Amino acid sequence: RIIRSYKNEYNTNFEIEFLDLSDLKEIFQGNSAEESFSQVVLMAEVSEFSEADIDRIFAEKVPFAFSANSKRQRGTPSGPFVCLIGKKIVNAEEAISLARYISAPSRGQYYLAEESFIGVDGDRWEKKPIISIFSNPKLKHKFSQISETFTKREGTVLEITYKDFIEMNATISLIAKSEALEYLPDLLIGYELSQNFMHTFESIGKLGNTECLTSAHGKHKMTCKRLLNYHQKKF
Known part of the structure; x- marks a missing residue:
């Protein structure tokens, strides 16, 4: 069916x-x-x-x-x-x-x-999902190349914004205070952990020595995990 x-x-x-x-x-x-x-x-x-x-x-x-x-x-x-x-x-x-x-x-x-199967926490359905990402600028060259291959295979759109930690932290804090949590990025890549936003994000693994975090309110967590896994294999 x-x-x-x-x-x-x-x-x-x-x-x-x-x-x-x-x-x-x-x-x-x-x-x-x-x-x-x-x-x-x-x-x-x-x-x-x-x-x-x-x-x-x-x-x-x-x-x-x-x-x-x-x-x-x-x-x-x-x-x-x-x-x-x-x-x-x-x-x-x-x-x-x-x-x-x-x-x-x-x-x-x-x-x-x-049919009485127990469900999983799947992504919100979109034929061509758009994933918003904040990434450390230090990863830009390698991350952009690998991401291009990922998007072709998955059929997704990655909207990547490169921000240093201070810029990223300020943006996340502003969004969190406004309670417009739907505007949080789906994924944070290449940053040190900060207690300022740990209540709005959860760790899904590491890329190198840095944590990768997905929004607790995100709609594409599975796709974010596959993206991280793809980078871990290629990085």
């Missing part, structure tokens, strides 16, 4: 093939696994496969649901179901768009809830 809804909304087409777990494991163990997943989006429970195999074959991992009957091992629930996007996929932008659609609260999550 979700894929049919996406196809109807955007007049696009997908070839769908359903494989059982044994078939998937056989493909994963083969020598041509990357080519086998070069034109598909695979939805599977990540815990069934090794992280090494996933990282070898896939570039993106977009979680979209937990099973209501997830088995618990050693006191922890099994991992989420995810959309895995192959590194050599022909149309990465469309594949990632579908993955975002499935995880979006107003789209795929609606259908998944009807």
Whole structure:
């Protein structure tokens, strides 16, 4: 139903093939696994496969649901179901768009809830999301080059403003005081932590020796995390 809804909304087409777990494991163990997943989006429970195999074959991992009957091992629930996007996929932008659609609260999550799946905190649905970023000017050369590759693959728009720490801190403080939190940037990259804005941002990891923070009120947290992951691999 979700894929049919996406196809109807955007007049696009997908070839769908359903494989059982044994078939998937056989493909994963083969020598041509990357080519086998070069034109598909695979939805599977990540815990069934090794992280090494996933990282070898896939570039993106977009979680979209937990099973209501997830088995618990050693006191922890099994991992989420995810959309895995192959590194050599022909149309990465469309594949990632579908993955975002499935995880979006107003789209795929609606259908998944009807089937008793436990949802995830997916991004707000936009076919071409716009991500606002404040970045340290020291990262400009390398960050802009890597970001250009990311935008082509994801089909996103990155609005990057380069500010030093003093400028960034002043801007964030002004927005926070005005309570117009929707105007906060989605992502802060390359700054030292400051208690002045920790209540409006949360850490999602590091780039080099600096923290990367996403807005607690942001609508594109998953995309921001993928952007950071992309930079961590390329930086």
